[in-house]
Amino acid sequence: MVKSSKPNRFISTFVPRKDIKVRQAPQYMGILATTVLCVVFLLSPTVSAVDPFATGPYPTGWYDALAVWEDVPNIYFLGGNTTLALWGYSSEYSRDRYLDEAAAGGMRVIMGFDDAFINAYSPVDVAGILDYVNTYKDHPAVAGWYTADEPWYGPRTPLSTMQLAYDTIKSVDDKPVFITFTEYALNPVEAGGNIIAVDWKNAYDQFLLDVYPTRTGEPEFSRLENEGRGKDFKNDMIRAQQASIAADRPWWAILSGWGNNTDAGETGGYRLPTYNESRFATYWALSENPVGILHFAFYRTGRGQASAQPGEPYPYDGGQWLVDVWEPQTAELNTLGPALLNGKIAGAVSDDATDIRTDVYYDPDTGKYYMVTLNSTTGSETPTFTVNLADPPGEKIISATPLFEGAEPEIPIIGDQFSDAFSQYEVHVYELTTMLLGDANGSDTVSADDYGSVQANFGDTGVPGLPGDANGTGAVSADDYGSVQLYFGATRAMGGAPVPEPATLALLGAGGLMLIRRRKRMRKVLISLMVLSLIPALAGAGASNPEGFEGYALTTVWDPTVIGEGWIRYGEDDPLIPGRDPEPASTNTVNIAVGSEPANTTQVLKLDSTGNGENLSALWYQSIADADAGPVTTTTFQFMPIIGHGNTEYRMSISRGTGFSGAYSWSVLIGRGGANWWPNEALHLSTYDYNEVEYPGPGFVAYHREDIPGGDFEVTSSAADNIWYTLEIEEDNGAYDYAAWVADSVNNHGSSSRARLKIADGEWNAWTGWLLHEDEDNGLSYTKYASSFSNGRIGTYTNGRTEYDNFSMVWGSPVPEPATLGLLCIGGAAMLRRKKRR
Structure with a gap:
């Protein structure tokens, strides 16, 4: 039997507690709380939703459980910053510990409720909700509330129940309230001509959509488009964006990060997606403007409950999947995060292929432009992109540099266009890189040296930004002299001056000694300092x-x-x-x-x-x-x-x-x-x-x-x-x-x-x-x-x-180079010799 490949990075000591008893509030307490709630709404202004996710990192993380606080550092170390955590078998201790661990790492938690509080079969436990929200609403890790998982499709929880739960929460806290819908709740064909996320918009502040298309026995990239009921992932994401616009509510994607625990005899036909499947799903979802990306479910995948499945497109277990697939993907989202939060730039880039999606984002913190592209179908494509984006002041966009697709070379943009090749469902992310206009020699400063670079390379042609090309046309001509003149004196930050080599520092030190050679007292001090400075280098190392x-x-x-x-x-x-x-x-x-x-x-x-x-x-x-x-x-x-x-x-x-x-x-x-x-x-x-x-x-x-x-x-x-x-x-x-x-x-x-x-x-x-x-x-x-x-x-x-x-x-202390030691000794000897002669 092929064993899973797992790097032992995850805590696996949790045993679910099944002895926790659900606390039922007396019926009169519910009636009293409801009465108080009504008074609150009558006498108080409406509590609006404050969105903790509007700032900070782009939300990426996991659907998890409050019972397993040990998950938090593992999610954190893998790059996650957000969890949606179910009540599950949690205890007061595990909930407190979960939140404390999250707060320590700067993670944000959307808190799930006890199913006994909100369900399809009994009245809403208003007192229980109020007690729970008031207990945790001021904890620094709590960023929202999660009232139900697929309430319309599964248990058929009525809207009135969800509305009362929402109103109860909002009476005491302004953090956003979340609901997860299935793809069927967003499809009028499945929902009797309705869009449930729109009909229920007053019962939540943000909604999540969960879709898991990867199944055992099916090849890579299955169930993506018009393959039958429940086999339409791409259109599910499109419908989520449409519902978000119609309801005027942000949406999140919950994507597949799990498979069946076949080692424990579990069946159901789910498998872990491959690196390419998962990456396509993430970026296809991102193209429909979700405000967060989560994966289901760390309390399974991170805890040894997603078995290796030899013969499937991804054959290894969940522990390995986290390292192979989720961690590098999350690193990408963390890099792009500020730009994703800033939103797309409409019309910045176009392409000539109907199956290619292209979006451009701007990072206001770094000034960088990111271009996200993906091939949305089978078969290869080689599109030509036209960059319509206006050049930043004093700069010119000259190339597209692949960021996450291996050691790929940057692609020159010639006449505002470039081409690249895509395999099926492949994603490319580029940074649109610029040159400083007038900077013919690539020094990030426009100076007289750039005139010399134009002269030395006059007549050369090639990619934009080649030596001597001061205007980014890809040809060195008389026009480049004009560009140097026009932008003369312009600079671009270089990240600091270079550190001199040790030998250079020694020569500078010797020059300093020569300048003060006539100051006898200072000379003694400098000689002493020179000798003392060598002691840590030679004796302090281990x-x-x-x-x-x-x-x-x-x-x-x-x-x-x-x-x-x-x-x-x-x-x-x-x-x-x-x-x-x-x-x-x-x-x-x-x-x-x-x-x-x-x-x-x-x-x-x-x-x-x-x-x-x-x-x-x-x-x-x-x-x-x-x-x-x-x-x-x-x-x-x-x-x-x-x-x-x-x-x-x-x-x-x-x-x-x-x-x-x-x-x-x-x-x-x-x-x-x-x-x-x-x-x-x-x-x-x-x-x-x-x-x-x-x-x-x-x-x-x-x-x-x-x-x-x-x-x-x-x-x-x-x-x-x-x-x-x-x-x-x-x-x-x-x-x-x-x-x-x-x-x-x-x-x-x-x-x-x-x-x-x-x-x-x-x-x-x-x-x-x-x-x-x-x-x-x-x-x-x-x-x-x-x-x-x-x-x-x-x-x-x-x-x-x-x-x-x-x-x-x-x-x-690092030991100085031999040349540096030699120069220091020569300088010291010269000073001592001069003293002796006098």
């Missing part, structure tokens, strides 16, 4: 005991312990871990082996999960007391990708954090291939950052991501380039300052990480930029960054086969 794997016995069943060897191994099917399925050691192994290539024939760590594609994990502790004692912590390791799993995918992830899961200060991910992964190589650095976006409230966690230069490697199901690579990651342990980092990340990179790559015996490629990670204790019970990242834990997981070697961690 290092782990480097791990080269030479001290272990060669074995294919390595089972280390932290106490004995500084390592823990973990595998979902590890036969050596009690409670795991016993399988032959040769299926998936964590080995101490001899390197398989002449470039490294020493002993190495070899992780092999090609047997079933699980994520084999190893965690390196090395008992480092405080690896963040100095300004910089540097981690290096070597790896060699060998083969992937099952002709579909290869993954290697290594991160520094609390363990196999949770927050990290940096994470390097390598991936390639497969319908459930990126089609091309992916090598990137990412960091978690609390309160990344500044807005009123406690903030939320998102992550920064950047490709690591030089990651051009090949991993297939049967072979690889078999090259050893070295990765180096630097962490700046300085103070966290988000505003300073945004203004100038080159010079202000406290609590940031960067990475670079090289072939083991080659030259280093360029560094990534500094990516920010929070380094403060924000009071989160699951994210105390200041302590989590100080002990040197390095976790890795492998899907496929990889060899690792030579782990090390160094911390403290």
